[in-house]
Structures are given as structure tokens and as C-alpha cells.
Amino acid sequence: MPSAASPFDTPFAGVLLDMDGTLIDSIAAVERSWLQWCAEFGVDPLRLRGMHGVTAANVIAGLLPPDRRADAHARIREIEVADVEGIVVLPGAAELLGALADGRVPTAIVTSGTRDLAEARIAATRLPHPPVVVTASDVERGKPFPDPWLLGARLLDVDPAECLVVEDSMAGLLAAREAGCRGLVAVTSTSTREELETVADLVVDDLSNLSTVVESGHVRVVGV
Template sequence: MPDSAVPPALARPFAGVLLDMDGTLIDSIGAVERSWLRWCEEHGVDPRRLVGFHGVTARNLIAELLPEARREAAYERIVELEVADVDGITVLPGAAELLALLHAAGVPTAIVTSSSDPLAEARLRATGLARPDVVVTADHVERGKPWPDPWLLGAERLGLAPADCLVVEDAVAGLRAARAAGCGGLVAVENTMERAELEPEADLVVRDLAALVVEGVGRGVRVVGVQA
């Protein structure tokens, strides 16, 4: 049974759910690190400069690292590297079960990811994770995370106001983007960042999705609590 109280911001039903992918639904950290380390070596970038950009789109990250004339080719290269490396990518605890519950309850659900279209497809295919009807990637917006645009588009494609959507995310950049979008409730998972980093940005922090207890309410969903 749930063993903790639901914070006030989450103590209501939500009409839909917006889920980050990498670090939230799937564990791709090994592939990400291999790809970006190789990219750094090829492009003469100190890998230490990548610190602090978790959850930010590749385009936005590259814009911080390279002059404009080199950015497009550098972006195409990291997409190539990441799409080719899906070794060791796995579904995180509770992810498949949560997606199945949302589907069974008829809850409008979207994946909102900083990955590109080909990368999202490659990783979803590699894991066999059920794909919601709506998947928003960095290719669908001019400004990806940490801007609010991906969350706004995810809500729009579900036919919902952002305030009626529950967001599940693992990165500070994504949480801040969701808050800026006006999303109604923010749940953070500890898969890639420390609780102390996430707590100021989220309404609730859980160790993983297996610990998050939700129930369908009509065609919506409500957070019930957290499993110990």
C-alpha cells in the first residue's frame, strides 16, 4: 500500500499524462555516454563541458559547444552515433506497467522527449516498450527542452490544456520546462539525478516508476501515493 501522503499539487485528477523517455521510461545512459564521448573526441570538445546539460536537446547542447558553422554537421553526427548504438538499453522499473495502466484506463498519454525522431524510434524499438499514440520529439519543435515548447505541443496533441496534464520527468531541465509550460503536476524520478537536485523543481520525487502509485479516474488519472 502507498505509505506517503500525496502533495497538494497532485491531489486531484489529471486528464492526461506527459512522459519523458530517456531516464524516465528507459535506461539509455550507457549508450548516451558512449556516443557523446566519441562525438567529443571527433569534434575536439572536452567531455567535462557536457556536465549540467542532462535533459537538454542535442541541438541546444551543441549550440553551447561549437560555433554556428559547425553545428549542423555535428548534430547529424551525434544522431548517427546514437541511433546506431542501442546496446544495453532497457526498460526502467515500473515503466511498462504504468503505460499499460494508462492505456487500459483510456488516459491520453504522450511521450515528450529530447531525442530526435529516428533516435526515439530506435530506442523504443530496441526496448519493445509500448508506444503511446502521441510521441513528441525535438524534431517537432523549434525550441526543445529546456524551453517549454515540447510540453506545450504534447498537451496540444492530446487536446488538453497543460494545466490538466501530469508530467513525469527525470531531469531538472525538463522539469523547469514543464513548469514554464504551465503543466499541472510534476513527478520526478531519481534515475539519473540526485533527489536534492530534483526536489526544488518537482511536486513529488520517487525512486522510479515502480514506486509511483496511480489509479484511473474516469478517462483521467490520479496519483495515490508512493510505495516504500
């Protein structure tokens, strides 16, 4: 019997990349910020387990009653935007973004963070800034819903089925799968390889281990 077709058999017309945990390492800042937030709002930090990759608004909706959510969301945004200490670009991230830009491959960052937070972290790390950055501020429903991926593809004018997604969280990967994105690459920065392999088409330790070739405005994943 012929083998099943691989999602990497043909080049991708667009690339959608998560930011935190995929392009940059912000875990220490994230943990500091949320621990401070939990102390201020009387939330047990253990309740944050399994929330990586989920927007702050969706996290808070599961933790606090409706009448406290607006103030709580404003506060975590304030704390996180102010704390960019120790955030660094992950291996291979700048090189991949540079190659995609040089090859004119439609590329977007799709992050669970708000617009102000995303721009603060991009500026702090000097991460190459693609023309399109989709944030939680741009959609009514952020990750774990598929809306951010769908918006990213639409702004690139690329069918989601022709998009390569790079993500580190289970929530983000599941959302991308629901959005109909063809190729899902997972980075093992915040989840185990075993977990990621249940959803992703390819799992790598970091983006320096992802081999790509840019050709005619498209990108091909090679060595799979």
C-alpha cells in the same frame, strides 16, 4: 490556517512522460555516443556536465560555432541511432504505460531526442508506444524550453494545467513548470533527490514507486 492545495488533489486529464532516464535506461549508450562525438569534434567531455535532458541541438549550440553545428548535429544523431546496446525499460514504466492505455488516459512521450532516435530506442526496448510521441524533430525549440510539453498537451487536446508530467532531468522539469503543467513527478535516475525536490512536486526512485489509479479516462496519483 488551511493547508495549501496539493497538485495531486484532483485527477489529471493527461500524462506527459519523458523517455530517457524516465521510461528507459539509456545512460551507457548516451555516454558512449557523446564521448565518441567529443573525440571527433575536439570537445572536452567535461563541458557536457549539467546538459542531461537538453536537446542535442541546444547542447551543440553551446559548444561549437554556428558553421560547425549542422554537421555536428547530424553526426551525433548518426552515432546515437546506431547504438542501442544495453538499453532497457526501467522498473514500473511498461506497467504505467499499459495502465494508462487500458484506462484510455491521453498519454504522450515527450523526449529531447530526435524522431529517429526515439523510435530506435522504443523499438529496441519494446517499450509500449503511446499514440503521441513528441521529439526534438517536432519543435523549433526543444528542452530546456517549454515548447515540447506544450505541443504534447495540445496534441492530446488537454490543457497543460491538467497534465501530469514525469521527468528525470532538472532541465525538463523546469521546462514543464514553465509550460504550466500542474503536477511534476521526478525520477531519481540522473539527478539527486535534493536537486529534484527544488522543482518537482513528488520525487520517486522509479515508476514502480509511483501509485496511480485510473478512473473515467483520468489518472490520480495516490499516497502523496
